[in-house]
Amino acid sequence: MFKLETNLLTYHYPESEKPALHDISISIPAGEFIAVIGANNSGKSTLCYALAGVVPHLYHGKMKGSVLIDGTNNNNRTVSEIALHVGLVLQVPGSQMSGVRFTVFEEVAFGLENRGVPREKMRERVETVLALMDLQEYATRSPYQLSGGQQQRLALATVLAVDPTILVLDEPTTFLDPQGAKLVFDTLQQLQQQGKTIVVTEQRLDLIAGYADRVLAFDKGHLVMDGRPREVLTSPKIQSINLNWTRYTQVADLARQKGLWPRDLPLSASLFETVDGLSHRRKTHAHSR
Amino acid sequence: MLPQQSTATLFIDTGSWVQQLHPFTKLSYILLTGVTVYLGLSGWKYTCLFLLVNAVIVASARVLKQTFHTLGRIMLPLLLFMIPIHGFLYPENKTVLLDAYGMTLYQEGLVYAITTLSKLTMVLMASLLFVFTTHPADLITALSHAGKSPSLAYLLGSPLLLLAGMRERIETIQSAQRARGMQTEGNVVRRFCSLAPMILPLVIGAIVEVEQRSIALEVRGFKSTSAKTSLRILSDSTVQRLARWLMLLTGAAIILFRLIS
Amino acid sequence: MLIHVDNISFTYCNSVTALHNLSCEISAGERIALTGHNGSGKSTLVKHLNGLLKPSAGKVWIDGKDTTTAKTVQLAGHVALLFQNPDDQICKRTVWDEVVFGPKNLGYPTKRIESLAEEALMLFELTPFKTRNPHDFGYSERKRIAMASIVAMDTPVLVFDEPTAGLDPYEISLLTTTFKKLQSENKTVIVISHDMDFVVENVARVISLAVGRKVFDGSVRDLFKKPVLINTCGLRLPQVIELGNACGLQYPALSPGECVAALEEQLRQVDNS
Numbered sequence: 001m002f003k004l005e006t007n008l009l010t011y012h013y014p015e016s017e018k019p020a021l022h023d024i025s026i027s028i029p030a031g032e033f034i035a036v037i038g039a040n041n042s043g044k045s046t047l048c049y050a051l052a053g054v055v056p057h058l059y060h061g062k063m064k065g066s067v068l069i070d071g072t073n074n075n076n077r078t079v080s081e082i083a084l085h086v087g088l089v090l091q092v093p094g095s096q097m098s099g100v101r102f103t104v105f106e107e108v109a110f111g112l113e114n115r116g117v118p119r120e121k122m123r124e125r126v127e128t129v130l131a132l133m134d135l136q137e138y139a140t141r142s143p144y145q146l147s148g149g150q151q152q153r154l155a156l157a158t159v160l161a162v163d164p165t166i167l168v169l170d171e172p173t174t175f176l177d178p179q180g181a182k183l184v185f186d187t188l189q190q191l192q193q194q195g196k197t198i199v200v201t202e203q204r205l206d207l208i209a210g211y212a213d214r215v216l217a218f219d220k221g222h223l224v225m226d227g228r229p230r231e232v233l234t235s236p237k238i239q240s241i242n243l244n245w246t247r248y249t250q251v252a253d254l255a256r257q258k259g260l261w262p263r264d265l266p267l268s269a270s271l272f273e274t275v276d277g278l279s280h281r282r283k284t285h286a287h288s289r
Numbered sequence: 290m291l292p293q294q295s296t297a298t299l300f301i302d303t304g305s306w307v308q309q310l311h312p313f314t315k316l317s318y319i320l321l322t323g324v325t326v327y328l329g330l331s332g333w334k335y336t337c338l339f340l341l342v343n344a345v346i347v348a349s350a351r352v353l354k355q356t357f358h359t360l361g362r363i364m365l366p367l368l369l370f371m372i373p374i375h376g377f378l379y380p381e382n383k384t385v386l387l388d389a390y391g392m393t394l395y396q397e398g399l400v401y402a403i404t405t406l407s408k409l410t411m412v413l414m415a416s417l418l419f420v421f422t423t424h425p426a427d428l429i430t431a432l433s434h435a436g437k438s439p440s441l442a443y444l445l446g447s448p449l450l451l452l453a454g455m456r457e458r459i460e461t462i463q464s465a466q467r468a469r470g471m472q473t474e475g476n477v478v479r480r481f482c483s484l485a486p487m488i489l490p491l492v493i494g495a496i497v498e499v500e501q502r503s504i505a506l507e508v509r510g511f512k513s514t515s516a517k518t519s520l521r522i523l524s525d526s527t528v529q530r531l532a533r534w535l536m537l538l539t540g541a542a543i544i545l546f547r548l549i550s
Numbered sequence: 551m552l553i554h555v556d557n558i559s560f561t562y563c564n565s566v567t568a569l570h571n572l573s574c575e576i577s578a579g580e581r582i583a584l585t586g587h588n589g590s591g592k593s594t595l596v597k598h599l600n601g602l603l604k605p606s607a608g609k610v611w612i613d614g615k616d617t618t619t620a621k622t623v624q625l626a627g628h629v630a631l632l633f634q635n636p637d638d639q640i641c642k643r644t645v646w647d648e649v650v651f652g653p654k655n656l657g658y659p660t661k662r663i664e665s666l667a668e669e670a671l672m673l674f675e676l677t678p679f680k681t682r683n684p685h686d687f688g689y690s691e692r693k694r695i696a697m698a699s700i701v702a703m704d705t706p707v708l709v710f711d712e713p714t715a716g717l718d719p720y721e722i723s724l725l726t727t728t729f730k731k732l733q734s735e736n737k738t739v740i741v742i743s744h745d746m747d748f749v750v751e752n753v754a755r756v757i758s759l760a761v762g763r764k765v766f767d768g769s770v771r772d773l774f775k776k777p778v779l780i781n782t783c784g785l786r787l788p789q790v791i792e793l794g795n796a797c798g799l800q801y802p803a804l805s806p807g808e809c810v811a812a813l814e815e816q817l818r819q820v821d822n823s
């Protein structure tokens with residue numbers, strides 16, 4: 001049984017003619033790190049919403065096919081029940097806040113209060129999660145006085161509080177600087193090592209290459225590629241779906257044209273792979289002399 | 290560094306005994322004050338007694354300075370406005386107190402103005418006591434404990450935090466429009482016209498925020514039907530519960546007495 | 551000199567000092583990136599260029615005008631400023647009305663307003679949506695609408711605050727095209743950005759701020775010779791430069807083409823030795 005499955009998922013937003021998702025079938029085993037890429041309006045966010053049950057439970061609209069979490073159909077659960085299994089982090093961290101809690105600590109506790117967790121257990125859990133997200137020193141601060149990166153970590157903390165096994169993040173790095181973005185992905189990698197299944201949508205392809213086990217590429221609501229990062233990110237198809245190769249891939253491609261890239265080696269999408277590919281060529285070059 | 294966001298709470302953390310009281314106890318006190326002042330006892334002696342008692346409570350809550358400062362800011366303009374209006378123009382004016390420069394100040398109007406203002410002062414004092422000594426989070430907790438519907442507590446609680454961000458946003462929107470050459474200074478018509486480009490972004494922003502927040506609340510189990518718990522501990526006691534009932538019953542008795550007589 | 555920032559300091563009313571003794575000169579036709587951590591004073595600085603903020607000390611001169619005495623309304627005709635969040639800016643019910651709002655405020659003749667708006671809409675591929683409501687669209691389209699309305703103001707200086715955040719690569723390429731066009735018209739473009747891959751390909755000069763002070767002012771190539779500086783500004787090296795460093799290139803290469811050429815050269819030297 002897969003951790004997360006969608007079967008021929010098609011979804012129309014209300015009053016929209018074109019489907020936002022078209023016949024999407026994905027099977028995700030537990031513990032995988034999945035990056036979802038695609039241009040704007042390609043269906044990435046809608047996929048996140050569908051996995052968390054926000055679509056169609058809160059947006060209504062027309063849905064065909066199914067989303068299964070641990071074998072249970074999302075249609076048979078409420079959004080709040082699904083959230084115990086699938087933690088959804090929204091794109092703008094500010095909108096994840098409850099709006100009725102005055103400190104970071106209370107904000108994280110909010111979801112636990114709603115689930116009736118006893119006070120002592122709640123305190124313990126909040127402290128654990130704050131430590132995990134490196135937010136202890138801000139526990140008594142207002143959630144609205146944090147920097148962008150801290151607020152993003154707080155949004156993640158509020159989701160982690162109820163300990164879901166799957167984390168779904170909708171472009172978590174849009175409003176962060178490059179170092180902040182990298183920090184988010186480092187955190188996700190840690191969570192993966194603790195056994196979580198990660199699904200994250202992302203525009204920065206160079207960031208994905210070093211973290212994801214698998215990349216899904218979307219175009220106009222269709223799943224157009226599904227494979228290992230190196231294979232998907234270096235595919236010529238990337239350009240045709242309004243994305244760009246990373247500069248690493250561009251260099252590798254040019255290098256190949258100039259004979260600086262081993263003929264049987266596929267193009268690369270990350271710094272490490274590219275440096276490796278280029279050094280390989282130099283070694284063979286030296287040997288041949 | 291960004292300018293710090295102002296918060297909309299007036300709470301002052303003094304740790305006083307009034308602060309420890311359950312929010313509903315303090316709310317009951319406001320209610321009782323209102324009913325007593327407007328429907329119950331009247332007369333100079335009671336007014337003075339009431340003011341004294343309240344002043345003592347406020348002082349022991351260690352918010353005396355803030356309370357009188359705010360009271361002054363609200364009551365002084367009213368005083369300056371109402372005393373002459375009623376002193377000169379109150380319909381039942383008979384007894385002349387002062388007659389100068391063709392203007393006549395009457396006793397009845399003066400008494401009426403002072404009575405009205407002193408009643409208002411007392412209710413205001415009790416309310417300020419509540420506002421200064423109650424952390425909004427405690428009020429929200431109390432409301433969600435008491436009510437069957439969490440939405441009411443949310444409705445009452447959220448503006449405190451959300452309005453705080455509003456002022457900052459208004460400033461940003463205004464800057465954005467001024468940067469596009471919008472006139473914000475000048476005559477009344479021009480100022481009025483400059484409001485429209487401010488309101489639309491603000492309203493749309495609020496709608497988007499409501500939509501996103503409703504998703505966030507849903508995924509965070511806000512509408513979950515299971516019994517809720519609370520992180521904050523609200524101190525309450527049998528004495529307080531009794532006191533609340535007593536205050537509410539007294540209030541009800543006064544209203545009833547008024548209706549009959 | 552088009553822009554002359556003369557030793558300015560700025561303190562917010564809550565006594566947070568956002569800028570310290572900052573000076574810089576910018577001439578017509580320059581393309582400049584303003585970089586630094588969140589809270590380093592970048593946004594505060596650009597708000598001085600159109601008089602939204604007035605320096606606590608020092609002076610800012612725009613095209614010979616002192617911003618302390620000139621009104622923002624007048625300066626708006628010289629410096630257009632794109633705010634980070636398009637939703638702070640969009641205030642009309644059709645895309646067309648939104649784009650002509652700025653030029654109308656500046657009092658341009660109708661003919662000119664129309665041709666400017668048409669052109670700006672075309673640059674951001676918004677022409678088919680003229681009569682639509684901006685709020686029918688997603689974030690990135692709204693961002694494009696906001697950018698088109700700034701470009702339509704036809705000012706000698708344009709400032710963009712994080713223009714690439716939330717845009718996909720295709721939309722970023724529209725912005726690149728727009729920058730090229732603005733440069734051909736000898737307009738000054740100042741861009742606040744964390745996106746180093748965008749910066750390296752679109753600007754010539756970088757000004758870096760850290761806690762309200764200028765810590766670097768020079769060419770892009772020189773900036774990338776200072777990795778410590780990149781770190782203190784919360785930035786990351788652009789991918790090509792990172793790659794060049796990892797391959798032991800002596801000089802920072804700014805584009806994939808340059809990088810591969812340098813790699814070839816490196817190999818040739820190995821061969822010769």
